[in-house]
Each structure stands twice: as structure tokens, then as C-alpha cells.
Amino acid sequence: MNIRGQLCVSLLRKCKTLKTVKQVHAFVLKTGLEADPFVAGKLFLHCVVTISDGLDHVRQLLFHHQDPDAFMYNTLIRGLAESDTLQNAFIVFAEMRRRLIVPPDSFSFAFILKAAANYRSLRAGIQLHCQAFLHGLDTHLFVGTTLISMYAECGSVSFARNVFEEMSEPNVVAWNAIVNACFRCGDVENGEVLFERMPLRNLTSWNVVLSGYMKAGEVELARKAFLRMPMKDDVSWSSMIVGFAQNGCIDDTFAFFREMHRVGMRPNETSLTGILSACAQAGAFEFGKILHGFMEKAGFLWIISVNNALLDTYSKCGNVGMARLVFKRMPEKKSIVSWTSMIAALAMHGYGEEAIQLFLKMADSGIRPDEITFISILYACSHAGLIEEGCRYFSKMLDSGIEPSIEHYGCMVDLYGRAGKLEKAYEFACEMPMAPNAIIWRTLLGACSIHGNVHLAEQVKERLSRLDPDNCGDHVLLSNIYAVAGKWKDAATVRRSMSEQKIKKNPGWSMIEVDKLIYSFVAGEKENEITKEAYEKLREIMLKIRIDGGYIPEVGSVFHDIEEEEKEDSVTRHSEKLAVAFGMARLHEGNSIRIVKNLRVCRDCHTVMKLISKIYGLEIVVRDRSRFHSFRDGSCSCRDYW
Template sequence: MVVPSPPPWAPPHELVSRHPALHHLLFCNSMPHFLQIHALSITTGSASDNLAAARILSFPALSPSGSLPYARRLFLTTHEGDAFMANILLRAYASLPNTIPALSFFVESLESSRLHQPDATTLALALKASADAGDLSFGKMVHAMALKLAQASDVSVQNFLVRIYASFRLIESAKLVFDSISNFNDASRNIMLGAYLKCGLLDDARQLFDDMPVKGVISWSVMINGLVQNNRFREALELFNKMLMEKMEPNESIYVNVFSICAHLGAIEQGRWVENYLLKKGFRVTVRIGTAMIDMYLKCGCVENAFNVFDLMQEKNSMTWSAMITGLAINGRGEDSLKLFSLMELSGISPNEVTFIGVLNACSHSKLVDEGVKYFKSMVKVYNIQPDVHHYCCLVDLYGRAGMLVKAEEVIKNMPMEPNSAVWGSLLNACRIHGNAFLGEKVGTKLLELEPENSGRYVLLSNIYAGRGMWEKVAELRRIMKERKVEKTPGSSFIDINGEVHEFMAGDGFHRRKREVYGKLEEMRRELKLAGYKPRIKQVVIDMEEEEKESSLYHHSEKLALAFGLIGCERGTTLRIMKNLRVCEDCHLVMKMISKIYGREIVLRDRCRFHHFRDGVCSCNDYW
């Protein structure tokens, strides 16, 4: 059993024996109670003892029930030049979300001579505050002061120097300080590990991690989190599994990251295993963990599992509700999403900006235009939330999907901020859906000016031209891409089979079971034709013979993943496929037909949303 450390205002026994009034601090839990103790310490003379005064100052400064303004006034009555007293208040300011007051206090204490000579703790706290405030100049000034006062070799000062230089990606300076540390501690290595990861130097980070003589849970957590932040999901998952093999128990941060990894990879079996492991170990499902589990299940298309976690959570915050509302929206459960929003309001939890992105998406994907406009207007009128560019993007998408392109264009013209590429992209996608080549060309040209290296914009505009048979325009776009050296992002799809994630690229010929996959693909082709399937060859943006177009369509990555799923999964198992790009119209049709022909439920997640195929019908009702 771990015995909690006493709070910093709890006096030791020998101090209480000299000043009995301090005994009451052990039971103090409010400012009114503290004021009585403070008054008693003054009348008994305890407050004149520096050690006793430090304990008295610690309560209003560091207790959640304290008062920092009162602590500041109390500090001004203490003896001048006491670094220990100043450090108590500086620590309090440095722990605030906004640490600029800590920097001001540090400077004022020096200028007013209330702090004659900072010690190593003072300088370390000042460096922490300057790093959190994003003030490199102040950090460099404190570094110079540490050198002048011969405190630059203190390990706590050095650790925070590494941190502040790394936060500004000055990795050489951070490494220089790190290499000068003669007395390493766990924090030193973990801070440098975080520095490498923040700067994207993953190989250096991994080398430092592997060379650590002893790795605590914080080291594992920093390394896994860094890999996730750098989109190295598979490597992060392998590291997590290695951690378990070494009998190291994960902390909350690691569990949250692992559920995020499973969400990105669509590794639902691994995610379920981690949930069972967590519960078996008796680890408490905190709000963060519960929200991460909900997000994972929804991003893997497992709506009922997400509801189970949501319903069992004893505590939920706005992010928990928002994750559920947004997840239901992208899974084609728009009405359920809006019902949950109503329940959120009844529960007394206020929606935030993220919540409304989910609500507006629910309306957009369910063709609830009037409802979406009503919710958008309510943001300011009811909840006093100013819509940002993301909300305007949702509004453009709402009108655009419904074919109200003039309204969508009006929203862009009247936006209070400059529309970004996502906003224009929503309108371009609407032009593709509704075959408006004239407006599509205008919007596409604007987008190519904003994002000349984004291959997706060229592809979307090419789709619009190809759908209208404008092959000269398609060829011109291909020429521009070649001149600008823009490479088209290859389509790739993932499928989780018995806990192992398999990846397929468009036209993949490298999978170890490719013969079986292509054999199954041919079987699917025959069954589809018998069922009346006609390929959507307009999806091919290259001018070629129809037979070649049909063959090209058949080698899309999601079809290969589907064929492999039909081979590798037992009958009755839901097939879950994740694609990095938007699913094309032909693949969408194939998924619908295969779900009926083979009697399989198929869940496909593309770049925009989920499609749940069952018995020849998609959850999107072909509105996507």
C-alpha cells in the first residue's frame, strides 16, 4: 500500500512541539479555518519563526482551498531576502495554467530585494515558468543568471534548461546541456527523451530509451506518446506489448495512447484485449480512459460497444459527451447523435465548440438542413459560443451535400474570417457530388492556389472533369501535377483479422496470400455480375478503354481487403476495413452488393465517415 506524502503545509512533529498552534494545519481545509490558525500563530509568536512562517505561507499558496492573493500579501510581511519563502510562492505561480505571473513575481522579488540571491530551486522554477509561458528570452536570461551564481550545474536547473530549449526545437542547445549533466536522474533522461521526440528525432529518442539502465513507467509513457504524436502507431503498439512482456504496468497516459493507436489502425481486437486487461488488473476507468475507449470503438465502427462504455461511466465530462455525439454522427447515426445532445443538455453539462462540430456533422450527413442551421444559430444565441472556421466549414458542408450550392457559396462570402482550404474543399466536394463542373472549376482553381502541393485537391477536381468527360482538362491537371512534382497519395486499406492488422495498397501484389486474394476477387466479380453489377467506370480519371477501366476499379485497396476478409474471417464475422482516402462510388456499390450476396456485415471507414453495409443497404442511405 502506497502511503500518500503529507501536504507541504503539514508541519513535522518537532516543529509542532515548539509551536503547538501549527498542529491545526494538519486538519485545515478552508481559508476561514486557516485565518483562525494564522491569527493564533501571530498571538503566540509562531509566525516570527521562519520555519513556522513557511508552513503557514504554504497553505494559502499551495492548497486547492487556499488563496494566492492572500499568500502574496502574507509573503510581503515575511523577512526580506528569504529564498525559501519566495520559492513557495513561485512554485504556486509556476503551477498555474498561465505562468506569466510567475515570471513577474520572480522579477519583482529581485528588484524589490525581497530575494537577494536565488537558489537552484528558484532558478529551476523560473525556467519551468518560462518554458510553460513560451518565453525563450526569459529562459536565456535565467540561464545566464544560473551561470553567474554557479548554479548551472544543479541537475534540476539543467533539466529545465533542456526542457525550455527543446520546447523551441533548439535540440543542439538542449543536447549540450544534457551532455553536461554529471548526476543524471530519471527526470533528466525522460526530459531529453521528450526533447528528441518533440523535434521528430525518433531514432535518437529510441537509442536513448534503449540505453536507459532502468526504465520506469514514465519513460515508457513518454516514448509511446512520442511515437503516437509522430504517427508511428505500429511501432508504439509493439512497444506497448514489449512493456507488458517486461511486467511493467501501464499508467493512465499509456492506456489513453494505446486506445488512440487502436482507433487509428482499426485494431479492434487489440483494443478489446487492452480493455479486458485493464479491467482484469482492477485499473480504474477514469474519464480520460473511458473517453479514449469510446473514441476507439466509434472509430472502429463498434457503436454498441461505445454505448456500453458510455453507459457504465460514473463520471462524464464535455469531452466524453462530445466524443459520443461526434462518433455517432460519422457512423451514420445522426438522429441518435442529436438525441444524445438533448440528453447532454438535460444532464447539466454545457456543450463546447467540439460538441457542435459533432452536432453539425450529424445534421450534414443525415440531410437535416433546417435542424443544422438552427443548431448553428443557437451557438451564439443560446450558448454564447462564437462559431470558428471549423463550424463554418460544417455549415458549408451541410448546404453543399443537400445540393444548395448557392447557399453554401453565400456562407463562404459572409464568413467573418478568411475561409481556409477545408472550407473551400467542402464546397468542391459538393460540386463533385452534384456534378457542377463550372463552380467546381472555380473553387478548384482557388484551392490549387492555396494548396499547390495537396494531391487530393487535384484528384477531386479531376473527378469532376472526368465525370463530365472533360478529358483535356484531366490531362492538363496531370501535367500541372507533374510539373509541380505533386505525387498522388496511394490508396491503402487496413483490415483486422484475428488481432493482426493487414494492409493492402491499390493494385497490391506483395501480400503473402496474394494468389488467394486475387482468386477470391475473381469469384466476387462473377457473383457481382450475376447479381446485375455494372461498374461505375466514370470513377476512373484516366482516358482509357472501358475494359481497362473496369480492371483498374477491381484493384482498389478496399476491394482487396474485402476479398482477404472473406477468406480469413469465419462466416458471420463483421468485416472491418479502414481506408486512408475517400471511398469511390464503385467500391461503395460493391460493398453494398457483397454484403447481400455473401450475407456479411461490412464496416468501412474512409477519410470522411463510416459506412455500415448490411443486406445490400448502407447506413449512409447513399447520401455521402
């Protein structure tokens, strides 16, 4: 390569935008270096690997090049395989086979098989496997390993194992690929067997097993494997932290994150998103703020995925103001996940109109909404009672060419049901193009409970009995509907049926963060040192809101054949009341109280929270199964619409 060629390559390394690349390309054309395969190859590679919008330019270069070689085609296929238009990789591969005298090599097949894997196309993968066989490359170590990964991605572990067994001398990378294939396809048993058979294991081998166990929900097996590891890296710790968070093991997530910090391992992008997910699930607002400070100092806030996780954490911890701030301070080029997360945050907190404004702003910024974005905006309309707007966005989704999924139809049933249009909701569910699932009928049953429609509730419960007969929540909800309507015999029949079928009611629980520790309370649990403190404070609170606020317990759904005092005691022992009382006993004056609850907050607890917020001058934020309730000065952000 001459001096001009060296200059071109040196200039290319400094190019960060397509505009500057085109300037160097112009110099290449002017100096006649386009025929130099090394310079042309470097130009192709730089556009694909470094320049985010360089793929179209590379396609034009390839189309106009008089004598393209395999490297140029392979480079473009590689880029397309990882792009949003990966189907174009197959077109380029077909053109390569048609146009080139030199046949595809091992890199060609490895890159195009990656495209088949990302496209989840088993048919394309099998066809490419056949072509690799015809070229004598199917048993090539590099191609064979990619074939294993492709079949795993397409859910065919048997084909992956066949490829592996035909390899004469698989290396550790091939072994890792087949072990990962087994775990990915849910074949944990064979994954374990192959892992134990490995003649040589590296750190990646152990990390594959950790990730595989966690994805299969085998938390304890993952823990044992982690303890057996001869060496651990940031991927090992991240796999455990993310795995615990995904499996709902919140205490373990926090414990492993603290231990990682203790042994001097620096958190990475993955472990931070994992611990933030745990904070979001537990409502650990204070811990989330500490992480926010760390990420700002450590320079993680330029990473979009970390910002998205932080936004989600603040939102699910009940502080939509901080979520707005994170969104506002994000890098200018926000992802669709960022926009959708913020819309969902506003929806959960009942800011329907603001969610709609943000949706419109998103469209103006050039981001096209996807099916998940439409779920969020429909959810926002549902929880704010915006019926006309919800119907309009459902129609807009259809006009955008997005096929509604069962989740979108569920949002519409919820929209009508919450607004009291129960017959319309029932009609909509019956006219869906797919059979409504148990979640949709359960949504409608909940609406029947809110609006006291016993007749429709019975019809809906009958449909639910055919789909999910053992769900305790459905039986309890119908029993409560009967009780509120004064149909005590029917309520007793439902409860007796539950007893005969040995269907137990899921206990309600609530969590609260106090001094960076998470405390859990279960409805009606026996007293211990923590609950004793909560009960003592609660008795004091209930007396005060009776005297100063005129509180009268709402006991309509409690069995009629027990004494009134017992009914009142039954609703008093609800877990969210205990959590609030404990928070008031422990937290400093002026602090907001944030509760996470697994069930929908009941009307009595809702009334109590409003009275406490008024009489004690407190802000109480409750995240229940459905949405957020922010109580302040005797009113709730839901405007009693939930």
C-alpha cells in the same frame, strides 16, 4: 499540540467530503483550536489536497482568520494554481502581499509561478520574476527551477536559459527543467547539447529526452535514446508507446507494448491510453477487446481517461454499440471529454438524432458544452443532413458566449455543402469573420464533386491554388469532377499540369485486422504472397456480384481514352476491395469485416460493399477519411448521404 489538537488532525485524515470537514471545523471552533497554527494549517492543506470542492471553503477560512501565516496563503495559492479558476491565485497572492507582515517566501513564488505557467501568461510570469528578484529569491534553486518551467510553458526558451545560466549550482532537477524547456519550445539541438553536458543524469533526465524527441517527431532518435538508457521505468515505456502512437508508427506501438509485457513491466494509465490510440488508428478491434478484458481484470476501468480512450477505440473500430456500453458503464461523474467523445462517436456513425439527444442529456446533467463539444454536434448534424438543427446549434453556441473558431465555420460549410446547398456554403465561407483556410475550401470542393457543380468547383479550386497550390488531392478531385461531367480535355489538362509540376497522387491504402495482425493494402500494388490471395478472392467476388447482383462498374471518373476493360480493372484494384477480399478469404464465417481507409470511399466501392453484404450475408464496416459506413443486407448506414 494538546490531545484535542491531535484528535482534530486524526479526524481530518478520515474526512473524504466537505461536509465531514465542516463538522471537524465546527469542533475546532468550539474547542478554540482555530488559533493553533498547526491545526489550522492541517485543515487548510486537507481541504486543498484531498477535498475536490474544498477551495472555496479555504478562501472563506483565510478571509475570516485573524492572523493567517504564509503557510496558509501558500496552501491556497497552490490549490488555485491547479484549479479551473487559477486566475484567482493571483488575487490571493496580491492579498497576501498587502495583508501580511511576513513577506512571500520561496514556496509562495514557486506556487504562483506555477499558476502563471498554467495560465500561459508570460506577462504575469515576468512581473513575478521581478518581484522574486526584489525579494532576493530569483536565484533560489526552487524558485529558479520553477521560473525555467514557467518560461518554457510560455514559449520563451531564451528567458529560461538566462535563468538557468544565473544559477550558481544547478542540481539535476534544474538541469532536467532546462533540457525539458528546450524540447518543449522546439529547440531540439540545444536540448541535446545540454543533456550531454549534464554532470549527473537520473531516470527523469532520460525520460525528459524520450518525451522531447517524440513530441518533436524524432522517433528514431527517441528509439536510440531508449536503447542507451541504463535503467527504464513505466514512464520510459509509456513515453515510447504514446510517442509511437502520436507519430502514426502503429506497428512500433504494438511491438513496444508486447515487449513491455514480455519484460514484466505492468502497463499504467498512460501506456494503456497510448496502445488504445494505436488500436483506434489501425481499427484493431480484436486487440482492443483483449485490452478491455485486461483493464477490467486489472481494475483500470474506474479511471475516466482510460474509459475515454476505450470508448474512442471502439468508436473508431466501427463498433458504436460497444462504445455506448463503455459510456453507460463509466463512473457516474463523467467528464466533458466522455460526453463529447460519445457525441463524436455517434456523429461519425451517422446517428445524428441520437447525438442531439445525448447533447441535451449532457446539458441536463450539469456539464456545460465547450467549443469541442459544439464541433462534434455540428459534425453530427452535417453527416445526418440535419440542416435546421445544425444552424440552431451554431446560434446556441454564440448565445453561450463561445466564439466560433475556424473549425466551427468549417462544419457549417460542410453542413450546407453535403446537403447540396452549394451557393449557400460558398456565401457562408466568403462571409466568415476570418479568412477561410485550405481545409474549408477543400470541403466545399468535395461537395462540388458530390453534386457535380463544375462552375463552382473551378472557383473554389482557384482559391485553393493560392493557399495550397501543391496539394495533389485538389488536382485529382477537380480532374474527377471534369471527368464525370464529360469534360475530358479539362480533366487531361489538370492531369498534365500535375505531371509538369511533379505533383504525385497520394496512393489509397486500407488496413484490416485478421487474427490480431494488421494487414495493409495499397491501390494497384504489385502482387506478393498476401496480395495474390486477396486478388484471387476478389476475382471470385466480382464475378459473383456481376452474376447474382447485376453489378456494373462506375467508371465515370476514369480516363476516357483507355479501353472499358482497363477502366473496370482500375476501379477493381482499389485498396478497400482488396482488404475486404482478404478478410473474406481469411476470417471465419459470421465475422464482421472492418476496414480503415485513408481516403474517401469512392462510389464504385460503396456499391460493391453493399452488394457483397447482401449476396454473402456479411456485415462490412469501412472507416474512410470522412465517416463510417456500415454495410448490411445491401444497404449502408450513411443512407448514401456522405
